[in-house]
Amino acid sequence: MRLRSCRLTALIATALLAGCASQPQQHSQPQALPAGLRADVALLETTDLHSNVLSYDYYKQKADPTLGFERTVTLIRKARSQFTNSFLFDAGDTIQGSVLADYQAQVQKIDCGQELAIYKAMDAIGYDGGTIGNHEFNYGLPFLSQVTGTPMNVDGANPQRCAGPHYPLVLANVNSVRDGKPIFRPWTIVERKIAAFTPDGSQLSVPLKIAIIGFTPPPIMQWDKQNLDGKVTVTGVVEAAEKYMPQIQAQHPDLVIAILHGGLNTSLYSADMENGGWYLAGVPGIDVLLMGHEHTDFPGPRFAHMQDVDDQRGYVRGVPAVMGGFFGKDLGVIRLALVRQQDHWAIDKSKTFSQVWPICPPMMMAGKPAVSASNCVPADPQVRLAVGKVQQAAVDYVNTPIGQSTVRMSSYFADEGDMSALAPVNAAQIDYTRRELPATHPELTGVPVLGSAAAFRTGFGGPDDYTDVLPGALTLRNAADLYFYPNTLTAVEVDGSGLKAWLEQSARRFNRIDPNAHGEQPLINEKYVGYNFDQIQGGVAYVIDLSKPAGKRIVKLTYRGKPVTPSQHFVVVTNNYRANGGGHFPGLDGHNVVLAAPDGTREILARWLQSHPSLGAKDLPAASWHFARLKTKGTVVFTSASNKQALAATDGLHAVRQLRDNGDGTAVYAIDLSH
Structure with a gap:
């Protein structure tokens, strides 16, 4: 067909790969059709x-x-x-x-x-x-x-x-x-x-x-x-x-x-x-x-x-x-x-x-x-x-139990500092790399291993397009929710300058905020997609100053409480897309890959969750960043799913409040950067 x-x-069947024909064919004259x-x-x-x-x-x-x-x-x-x-x-x-x-x-x-x-x-x-x-x-x-x-x-x-x-x-x-x-x-x-x-x-x-x-x-x-x-x-x-x-x-x-x-x-x-x-x-x-x-x-x-x-x-x-x-x-x-x-x-x-x-x-x-x-x-x-039978098989599969959790992991406020949905991904990536890397790169033993993850579901597809894993039983479905794409795990070696450049690129997710402007200012730069907002954990801590222009927003970058130096070495675990140039991050073009795992990140995450059958806050790395304090005359706003203010407070974002419901499952929120 x-x-x-x-x-x-x-006579020309062998020319399929070069198009429908690689040599001229003889054609009858096209049918004469009336003008007009x-x-x-x-x-x-x-x-x-x-x-x-x-x-x-x-x-x-x-x-x-x-x-x-x-x-x-x-x-x-x-x-x-x-x-x-x-x-x-x-x-x-x-x-x-x-x-x-x-x-x-x-x-x-x-x-x-x-x-x-x-x-x-x-x-x-x-x-x-x-x-x-x-x-x-x-x-x-x-x-x-x-x-x-x-x-x-x-x-x-x-x-x-x-x-x-x-x-x-x-x-x-x-x-x-x-x-x-x-x-x-x-x-x-x-x-x-x-x-x-x-x-x-x-x-x-x-x-x-x-x-x-x-x-x-x-x-x-x-x-x-x-x-x-x-x-x-x-x-x-x-x-x-x-x-x-x-x-x-x-x-x-x-x-x-x-x-x-x-x-x-x-x-x-x-x-x-x-x-x-x-x-x-x-x-x-x-x-x-x-x-x-x-x-x-x-x-x-x-x-x-x-x-x-x-x-x-x-x-x-x-x-x-x-x-x-x-x-x-x-x-x-x-x-x-x-x-x-x-x-x-x-x-x-x-x-x-x-x-x-x-x-x-x-x-x-x-x-x-x-x-x-x-x-x-x-x-x-x-x-x-046409597809009902295989659809049911897929649903049955993703409901395979893999453990229990006492914490809620969501991405409703991932752009504002809630890392609950990213923490298990980063923990799993770091754990895998620490175990696998010495076999191929023993010289990197002792080099700090950091995890980098982005929230893939941040509302682009509508009010239901967020990750939200409730406390209770965990299944493979939850692992797929926490890690949406079938990427493979890839680790790269960077220095302190490269780490800062990585974070600066991620911080382009935000607009520059003018503290003297009246009225509403949008927090999120809609031209910069959410899956390119990498958030890095594993002993590193940093502050994002939104009053500064893009490229100069990362301040107080530390590792285990000490300032990161430009020549300091790190291994950062990400995915094959990012490590090979996806998102146009500086210094990431495949040349500094030190581990290209055959395993998918989602599968690595599922196995990590299985190894923590009673997952609690103690098993997850703490949030690694926050916004610099900034008192604004106007209101800084963003959009998320409606009626989630209580969840923001539970996750430590007490400066977030819902301003107005949009009536379509989303709401406009304000974030007070002075706290």
Whole structure:
């Protein structure tokens, strides 16, 4: 089924890895169509599903109607009923990101003849194509090769073609080291009959030939170095597009769609740019741009005032574009108006525009738009039928008991100094490294080992997107809640200067606070994501002075009560993403790794929790930082889940108080920095 649109003959079947064809083919003359013919085509996009197949919160063990592919399917069916002509594509980060995904990849691994749950659900509705996101590489190339049904000429991959999705996957900028060829088809052709109308209103059935080409973020080589180093190489998205565009144009497609797992960045282009959509839109021949990776909506206000970007109608440098959210919360829709001119289809930009359809349309609450679970579209029952059995197996697995706890571990106030959800992660990382490091680096025996962790769930996905492990029985589900991503443990060696630079980068999470300003000042810098706010423990202590500019905020940095000197040596335990350059932390680019563990941090944490069957405060490192005292004339504010003020006080944050409830499960809090 993957090959049907390429119309390959036996003579060119061997050219699959170089695209649908690596040599010119003989084609019959295209059908002569009357000038002025018009057709409306809906291009539908999902992206960053992260294997959220069902509307379910695995960590809170309850339904969550605000996310899930089963509800996106309802919107897909609505779009298909509304538009006579439609195509459906996926922009990547599809197979990783939920308990269900980890269960099938790491616990009860599926065999070659089984199809991954997320792909079964997608096949149930029917897709026309997709690309590969950065998180597709998290489980390694052999797994990716298997579950996508794509034999790859890389170490460990099974040359056998296994069960994969029933739609073509394209990826133009990742090549095998062995032969220099793409590990996926870089592009392919999707062809179908569409309904079109003559100027007098007569309907015709005519062919539409669409070329799709895919791209993933080049920084995968840093983010997943342990899975990719020495096996593949990556090229920039513009370079890859320019390489394959002549091949694509030789097939005379009516439209060329670039499916990019990436967003928009107008800074100076480089081949390793993470979000190269703005530059990709400028490659001659690309007609439409489908985007992802940034976990946001385009068109949308985040992209207001960006050069040559229409954040209202959805254009990037004159190219229709869309980015359809994340976790199945939205469906991207481009209403493409085509008109036949001079023997080819042209896009009528006066009638073409993009939208993002939410599964939960906002409602007005307290005078502001807010998401309400009561206003979400219903789930499509066909999806649950496709995956219900493996879903239940995954739920049963994560409820495996691993111990007891007398402490509450939450991330509601992780940005304000509550380290309860990070302390067990850092304790487990430090313990593991102290045991494993001497075997490979005996010269580092006696060097202080510190743990670095960030709160992965800090409300980005809504009021339920926080870690919250209550006192009582602990299960594997709690370990997954405390450590959200399937990273592996990695330790690096840094000096005192490097440690301070690390903390300074983390402190960019906050805005600079003006003590003389009246009115409200937001504490959090929304442009700096929460998972890059590393908090370090293990005998180190430091103070963050928010009155100072970024890069000069860490004061009173000590280790065991003594000031840290620039030349002092430390081993800091983090994850493979951070150690290899993720987040652009100074001095972290993979060169100073001293331990690259084969074990995942989540699994290390679960074993540590099992070794502490009655976990109490005495087993956890104390909080290591606080804000410098700062008396402000105005109010410093931040947002968290509503009605958690008592929890803040319990965790020692007595300067935090709830100001107002937003009516959507969140609230605005004030923090008094003078205490």
